[in-house]
Amino acid sequence: MIGWYKLDLGDAMLADARLDEVKAQLSAVCNAKEPAVLQALSRYESKGVHCHLILYITADLQDKALLVGATACEPPPINGCEFLFK
Template sequence: MTRWHALNLGDAMLADPELQRLERAFELAYGADHDAGEKALFLRHESEGRLHCEVLVYFTPATRELAREMHARPCAPPAPQGLELVKGDSAAWALFEREESR
């Protein structure tokens, strides 16, 4: 199993500045990378029955260096349902197909 990372940005109403910081860091790290197909950030709003939802950002295995810099925690691959591609190439969606075939 490949290692993903997750970072909880907290309350969705307050997460925008931190999300923008992550997006800028991604662009600085991988913006000119022509082989960035597996480098991506995905986002999901999760509420788990609470009144307010939290924003979770998932870093693909190819972005582990950035994930560590941002203090993201290792996690299992997220389920693709409800995810939104925030940064990276749409080819990164293929990672979920590979995970499902394992």
């Protein structure tokens, strides 16, 4: 089973710049030969009054990217997730 990490990118209305930074960081370490273990997904989740953009990445990708603030979590829910890399 693949372990997962999540990173809250903040308010969905303001998260675009941070998402672009994270995408660039992840792109620098992604290897097309390892697609099953290097996955990144995004999902909008309600956090009280606001909606946050949550990034889910596999543990193997976190080991390479070392995203600050990412915490271990359960696998992401299937509904509402979008792949950042295909």
